[in-house]
Each structure stands twice: as C-alpha cells, then as structure tokens.
Amino acid sequence: GVVRVETISDLFSCSEILATQPLPKSPNLVIITNAGGAGVMAADALILRGGDLARLSEKTVEELERVLPYYWSRSNPIDICEDATAERFRKAAEICLKDPGAGGFLVLYTPIGEADPTETAKAIIEVFKGSGKPVLTCWLGEKEVREAREIFRKNRIPTYPTPEEAVAAFMHMYQYARNIEILYEVPEEIKLSPPSDKMRLKNIIKRAVDEGRFTLTEFESKEFLKEYGIQVSETYVAKNPAEAAEIASKIGFPVAMKVLSPDITHKMDVGGVILNIYSEAQVKNCFLQIIGNVKSQYPNAKIYGVTVQPMHPRDYEVIIGSKRDPVFGSFIIFGSGGVSVDLFRDIAIGFPPLNQTLARRMIERTKVYKAFSGGFKGLSLANLRSIEEALVRFSQLVIDFPEIDEVDINPLAVSSNGIIALDARIIVDVEKVRSEPKPYEHIIIRPYPTKYISERTLRDESKVTLRPARPEDEPLLIELFRAFSAETMRLRFFRVMKEIDHYVTARYCNIDYSREITIVAETEINGKKRLIGMANLIIQPDGNNSEISVVVGDPWQNKGLGSIMIDHLIEVGRDMGQKKLFGEFLAENKKVFHILQKKGFEIRRIDKETCIATLNL
Structure with missing residues (x-):
C-alpha cells in the first residue's frame, strides 16, 4: 500500500487526498473546465503520468448537448465554455457523475467568465457530496478564489493551485488503490523446496571470509542458485590454455570465457569476458587475451583461472539482484540486464518475500516487459512463468541468508523455453558472518512463519x-465460509454475511505476520485439500495484547477442533511475546464460554449480549 512521491508538496497533497476522498476504481479521469487551455494542460499531465481520459458514453454526450452551448468540446476534457455560469458547472457535473466510465473527476475553474468562484464551488460541493466517487478541484487565481478554496477544504474536497498538481494527486490516489488491489490478488502457487544442504552454502561463505574475501566467485555464487532451483549455465574452470581448449571441445562450440577472480566484480569492464568462441585455437588465444587484459589493469588481482561455459541461445537478458538498505533492509531488483543495466536504468524494486503475483507485478513495471509480452522485432515471447519462479526462489534465497549483503544474476538469459543464469555474484557482510545474525532481521516484511x-x-x-x-488459500477459505451456517456466522462475526466476496476472504489471507496471524485447519477429504476451521490473533497497537477469535465449519464441529485451535493460538501468542489474549463473544455462545473457562480465561460481561474473555500469558 505504499505510494512513492517525488516532492514534499506531493507528500502533503497525497496524504490529504487519501484521507478525504474515496479511491478511484480506474485511472480514467473526467475533466470539466470553463477554459480549454487549462483542460488540455491537465490532459497532457494525466497522459504523461500513465492515466487516461475517461471515454464519455453516448448517453452522457447526449445529455450534455441539452445543457451546453452548441460550441462545447463534445469530448473529454469537457470545455463548458468561458461564459459558463455556476449553474452550468452544476448541470455538467451532475450528468458526468452518472457516467459509468468515470474513475474520478477534476473540476477546473478559470476566472474568465460569468461564473462566481464561490457560488461555483458551492454548486460542485452539492453535486459530489455523498457520491462515493473521488473529486478534485483546481480554482486558478489568487484573491478572487481564496474563499472558494477555503469552502472546499471545510467540505473535505481537495483543491490545488495548478492542473498538474491536481492530476498528480489523482494518480497517486489511483496508484494506492492499484497497490491495494494487487495485494489482494490470489497468487498462483509456486512450490518452494528448502535447499538440500544449507550448511554447505554457509560453509562456502565462511571459507571465503576466512580467506579474507567478501566476494564469492562465479562458481561459488552459482552453487547458491542451483540449491534454490534456479537453472545455471554449467561452468568449468581452466588453469591454462590447453585445459580451456579441452573443456571447450567437450562441451561443444560456441563457448564463452570469463576471468575467475575474487577481486574483479565487473568482468566485462576490464576485458575479462569474451563471447562466441568457435574453435580450440580461438579458445587458447582468448585465454591469454583475458589474462593479459586483467593483469594490465589490475596487476595485483588474484586470478584463479578462466571459466569456460557453453553459449546459450537467448532472446532477452535481464538482471535479478538484491541489495541492502539501512532502513528497509534487503530489497530485490528486476529489469533489463547485460551491458544495458546502466544504460537504460530499467529497474523495478520489490521486497521479500515475493509470491507469484508480486513477482509478476515487478516484471510488469519494467520497460522490457512490453517486449516480453508482445515480442519485439522477431524475438519470441518470453516464458514469464519461469521468470516469476526465478524471482520467488531468489526471494527465498535472500530471506534465508542474512549474511548476504548483495547478490545479482546478470545476465539471466530469457527465451520462450525458460531462463538460465549465465553469471552470478554474491557479496557477503563480513560482520554478519562473524556475529551469527538473527533470522529475518535483515528484511522489513516477516516471511511465512513455518514454525507455527x-x-x-x-x-x-x-x-x-x-x-x-x-x-494462495483464498479459494479454500471461500469454501470454508460457504460451509458456515447462518447461526455459525452470526456467533463468530456478530452478523450474517449474505455475500462472501473477494475482499472479505482476502482480508484473512493477505496479512503481515509480524502484526497478526490467521491459523487455518487443513485436512484432506476425498483426495482434495479443505480448510475446516480458522483462528485469528491480532496484535493491538500497544504490542503486548492480542485479540483472538475461532470458528469451525459446521460439518466439523463437536470434534474438538475449536479447543485445539485455541491452544495453538495461546502457543503462538506466547512465542510472539504477548502478555495478554482477549476475545469478545456472544453470551449465548455456551460452547465457547465453557472452552475458554476450562483454559483459564477470565470471563466477564460487557453488556447483556456480549462477554469478553482474557488470559494472562
């Protein structure tokens, strides 16, 4: 839900509009103005920021024809002409408010005609009051529009001095709405298997630090990728030209050759990489050339040899990487890779842990995505699923190793057949290697708590x-909710929900595990996974007390599941350092009353209908 702004003024305007206006459901903005020039400038700013002008329906245009002069613009921006009165503003706004294609509204007033700025402001407030759709205003001018601006503020309608600032605020609001929508999307499941030998990887890091190195070699770095299921190009190390030629002849031409040195992080910059080598004679010459290039620029660099690997066909080259910020911890980058990284600066940023949906959104935020999805000058469509899987697996690698300060896969070759890591580099944090850091202290979002x-x-x-x-549990959770009788739903939620929509169930699945936990009870019925119960623990703002609740689907009640889930919540609460658990329930819910009483909860009535149970941990 974080919105990134570029200026201090954007920070304040974004805060104001998010606090006062409903969120837009689309980036389609309707612009109503009495000055064509101001409307065009607003439209230009909207397009530059990735928004769209709402396409007016035929019905809207027909209704506007009846109330506007024959020379009106007949399109969006809606120029109601310089002789517009406050009443004309009101009628145009009323008609546009009914248009189904409008995501939001911007009303622009210029003091050039008959319309009184204050009366016009009052008319706009009257139209949009309680409409449920976002409206922004821009009253151009100074002294003559001050009263109008004050009236807008008192009625919680944002107003801006320029069209560009108003458009920026609308797009920040839409971006926030889009972020929330993305968070609630149901990701496809990507199965993650833990590394078979995590200790071996930790020993690679320890050995490097013991040798005085903080950068792992390409060969060592690729061992981490392989353990996390990311396909890598097989790499062989040659100590001399003859060995290099022998390796190349075995793996087949063409081959790529790269210097192997812990002191050289950007091999291409020092002439340490040669691609598309087609013969043994070329291999021998390239070996000597690479060593010579490196020694001429870094005479004191340690050189372990030259790596030889097959050239892999690829349509695209991308980068997947991670760096560490002192405030936000480790973050993940994705974008155009190879030698174009610094040239195009085409990078998207995300925070671990990633799932399939978050990985896809990272990909979509880059310019190279357009080439992936539409093909580019004869290139094949990219296998997006394989990139998503690589990002999710890479995210888990970053989570599991707080000792890693920086890591990148560059380039990651992408084609219609999948992905393959051609090069990799890992830089370790020597202090964290020696201090044995706590799990997850290096990331800002707590990962899935398997210990529960x-x-x-x-x-x-x-x-x-x-x-x-x-x-990913949302479809299963919807099934569980549908298994609740009206009585079960009333006892748990204090009301009966007639419709079980996406936003109800997504609320319980998309959570910050450091602030709350939804525990589900999963079983297998006729070979199919089912959720049969749900328990919640929500940490309160004081950080010491948590509210709990439990519900079991009707077909699985009276089997002891509710009692088991309460025991589990008590264990989780203790582990999370909570001092007290509490929960409210209807006094008529005798089952819950007796279960909580047996477990040591102190129960008292709040009113005639409701009780509260508390347990000191």
Whole structure:
C-alpha cells in the first residue's frame, strides 16, 4: 500500500487526498473546465503520468448537448465554455457523475467568465457530496478564489493551485488503490523446496571470509542458485590454455570465457569476458587475451583461472539482484540486464518475500516487459512463468541468508523455453558472518512463519494440519465460509454475511505476520485439500495484547477442533511475546464460554449480549 512521491508538496497533497476522498476504481479521469487551455494542460499531465481520459458514453454526450452551448468540446476534457455560469458547472457535473466510465473527476475553474468562484464551488460541493466517487478541484487565481478554496477544504474536497498538481494527486490516489488491489490478488502457487544442504552454502561463505574475501566467485555464487532451483549455465574452470581448449571441445562450440577472480566484480569492464568462441585455437588465444587484459589493469588481482561455459541461445537478458538498505533492509531488483543495466536504468524494486503475483507485478513495471509480452522485432515471447519462479526462489534465497549483503544474476538469459543464469555474484557482510545474525532481521516484511505449522488429531482420529494462512488459500477459505451456517456466522462475526466476496476472504489471507496471524485447519477429504476451521490473533497497537477469535465449519464441529485451535493460538501468542489474549463473544455462545473457562480465561460481561474473555500469558 505504499505510494512513492517525488516532492514534499506531493507528500502533503497525497496524504490529504487519501484521507478525504474515496479511491478511484480506474485511472480514467473526467475533466470539466470553463477554459480549454487549462483542460488540455491537465490532459497532457494525466497522459504523461500513465492515466487516461475517461471515454464519455453516448448517453452522457447526449445529455450534455441539452445543457451546453452548441460550441462545447463534445469530448473529454469537457470545455463548458468561458461564459459558463455556476449553474452550468452544476448541470455538467451532475450528468458526468452518472457516467459509468468515470474513475474520478477534476473540476477546473478559470476566472474568465460569468461564473462566481464561490457560488461555483458551492454548486460542485452539492453535486459530489455523498457520491462515493473521488473529486478534485483546481480554482486558478489568487484573491478572487481564496474563499472558494477555503469552502472546499471545510467540505473535505481537495483543491490545488495548478492542473498538474491536481492530476498528480489523482494518480497517486489511483496508484494506492492499484497497490491495494494487487495485494489482494490470489497468487498462483509456486512450490518452494528448502535447499538440500544449507550448511554447505554457509560453509562456502565462511571459507571465503576466512580467506579474507567478501566476494564469492562465479562458481561459488552459482552453487547458491542451483540449491534454490534456479537453472545455471554449467561452468568449468581452466588453469591454462590447453585445459580451456579441452573443456571447450567437450562441451561443444560456441563457448564463452570469463576471468575467475575474487577481486574483479565487473568482468566485462576490464576485458575479462569474451563471447562466441568457435574453435580450440580461438579458445587458447582468448585465454591469454583475458589474462593479459586483467593483469594490465589490475596487476595485483588474484586470478584463479578462466571459466569456460557453453553459449546459450537467448532472446532477452535481464538482471535479478538484491541489495541492502539501512532502513528497509534487503530489497530485490528486476529489469533489463547485460551491458544495458546502466544504460537504460530499467529497474523495478520489490521486497521479500515475493509470491507469484508480486513477482509478476515487478516484471510488469519494467520497460522490457512490453517486449516480453508482445515480442519485439522477431524475438519470441518470453516464458514469464519461469521468470516469476526465478524471482520467488531468489526471494527465498535472500530471506534465508542474512549474511548476504548483495547478490545479482546478470545476465539471466530469457527465451520462450525458460531462463538460465549465465553469471552470478554474491557479496557477503563480513560482520554478519562473524556475529551469527538473527533470522529475518535483515528484511522489513516477516516471511511465512513455518514454525507455527503443527499436526493435530481430532476426537474422531482424523488428522488436521494447523498452519498460518497464505494468499494462495483464498479459494479454500471461500469454501470454508460457504460451509458456515447462518447461526455459525452470526456467533463468530456478530452478523450474517449474505455475500462472501473477494475482499472479505482476502482480508484473512493477505496479512503481515509480524502484526497478526490467521491459523487455518487443513485436512484432506476425498483426495482434495479443505480448510475446516480458522483462528485469528491480532496484535493491538500497544504490542503486548492480542485479540483472538475461532470458528469451525459446521460439518466439523463437536470434534474438538475449536479447543485445539485455541491452544495453538495461546502457543503462538506466547512465542510472539504477548502478555495478554482477549476475545469478545456472544453470551449465548455456551460452547465457547465453557472452552475458554476450562483454559483459564477470565470471563466477564460487557453488556447483556456480549462477554469478553482474557488470559494472562
């Protein structure tokens, strides 16, 4: 939900509009103005920021024809002409408000005609009051529009001195709405397997530090990628020209050759890379050339040899990397790679942990995505799924190793067949290697808490898995909600929800695990995964107390699951350092009353209908 702004004025205007206006459902803006020039400038600013002019429906145009002079613009921006009165502003706004294609409205007033600025402001406030759609205003001028601007502020309608500032605020608002929408999208599942030998990888880091190195070699760096399921180009090390020629003849031509040195981080910059080598004679010459290039520029560099690897066909080259910010911790970058990294600066940023949806949105924010999805000058469409998987797996690598300060895969070759890492580099944080850092202290978003997964047995001997919910669980959670009777729903939510929509269930799946936990009970029925119960723990603003709640689907009640889930919440609460758990329930809910009482909760009535239970941990 974070919105990035570029100026201090944008920071304040963005804060104001998010606090006072409903969010737009699209970037389609309707601009109503009494000055064509101001409308055109607003439209230009909108397009430059990635927004769109709302396309007016035929019905809207027909209705506007009846109230506007024959010389009006007949398009958006809607120029209601310089002789417009406050009443004409009002009628135009009323008609446009009904247009289904409008995501938001910008009303521009220029003091050039008959319309009184204050009366016009009052008319606009009356039209949009309670409409549920965002409206912004721009009253151009100084002394003559001060009263109008003050009236807008008192009625919580944002007003701006220029069309460009108003458009910027609208696009910030839309970006926020889009961010929230993305967070609630249901990602496709990407299965992650833990590395088979994590200790071996830690030993690679330790050995490098013991040798006085903080940069791992390409060969060492690729070992990390392989353990996390990211395909790498097989790399062989040659100590002399003859070995290089022998390796090349075995793996087949053409080949690529690169210097292997812990002191050289950007091999291409020092002539340490030669591509498309087609013969043994060329290989021998290239070996000597690479060594000579490096020694001439870095005479004291340690050189372990030259790597030889096959040339892989690719349509695109991208970079996947991670760096560490002192405030936000480790973050992930994705964008155009190879030698074009510094040239195009085509980079998107994300924070681990990534899932499939977040990975796809990172990809979509880059310029190279247009080439991926539409092909470019004969290039094939990219295998986007393989890039998503690589980003998710890379994200897990960053999470698992706080000792890594910086890592990049550049280039990552992309084609319609998939991806392959051609080069990799890892820089370690020597202090963290020696101090044995706490897990996850290097990332700002807490990853999926696997330690809260637990296997339990119900009274009927059936097995259930208690685990934290994931965004991917939303379809299963919808099934669970549909298994609730009206009575079960009323006892849990204090009301009956007639419609179970995306935003209701997404609220329980898309969570910050450092602030709240949704525990689901999963079992298998007829070979299909089902969720049969749900428990919630929400940490309060004081950080010490948590509200809890539990609900079990009707077909699985009276099997002891509710009691088991409360026990699990108590364990989770203790582990998260909570001092007290509390929960409200209807006094008529005798089952919950007896379960909580047995577990040591102190229960008292809040009113005739409601009780509160508290437990000191």
